[in-house]
Amino acid sequence: MKLGNREYNLKTDAVLLLQKGNHSVYWIGTDSEAVLRNNIYLIKDGDEGMVVDCGSRDDFKSTLSRIRQIMPIRNINRLFINHQDPDVSSGMVDWLKLNPNIEVITSPNINVLIKHYGVGDYKYFNTQRNPSLTFKSGEILDFIPSPFMHSPGAVTIYHRTLKTLFSGDIWAAIAMEWDLIVKGDFDEHIESMDFFHTDYIASNKASRNFLINFKDKEVNNIFPQHGSIITKKNVKKAMRYLRDLKCGTDFFKEISDEELSFMN
Ligand SMILES: [Fe+2]
Ligand SMILES: [Fe+2]
16 A cells, blocks of 8 residues: 555555654554454654554554554553453553553543453553643643443544544444545445444434534544544545434334333
8 A cells, every 4th residue: 555655565564644743643553354453553752652442462463563663662651442342452451461551541431341351450541530641742632532432431532733533433344345544435435334333333312422522623534443544535424424323222113111011
């Protein structure tokens, strides 16, 4: 794949996505060929690194080898965890084994669950108590909760200056054929997003409650945890997709009091 002036091999390479001075964002993998592949990202700020959506334990080896292309592993000092699912968070077990000083950033609702990976104590950054994080460079991340999208405690990252949203499972896509960035027809991409959203996202109400966060925020890129990255030309279409999404409990049948009268 060609991006900027560079040709990348997605099987092995870390891909530089965004850069502003000594602050940059990379795609770190995965090399899995499963239909539900994990996107792992790295935010590098000077000599410090934060892994976003650290992926599953199976991804750990390839994550390390790709990060080594960019910076020493010992300089990774933060892990961000969108929610507790193993595909997005179980890699924390290996990260904390390697470096117990890594700070884990997530919501309190997720933190009580990921403790059950049996990792003992770790430094915890509570996104509810501290809704933003400022890097040494002055770049700022805002943590935006996305309840029931799909986990009750899920939390996304909005990168304030790069106007980029690390959306976790929101705008995730499932497909055999896959491009790092949505290039062609967005309607075709919608089909791959439907495979995920119909079953995994709670409801249209939850989707709209998430979307309202972006009333006054410009979004230039969406970096989901599965499937292709969505760039500016498709962001509006992606938002309209969520606005109109029918999923999860939208398909539930209304159950009347009468039907439940067996409890009386
Ligand atoms: Fe998930
Ligand atoms: Fe996921």
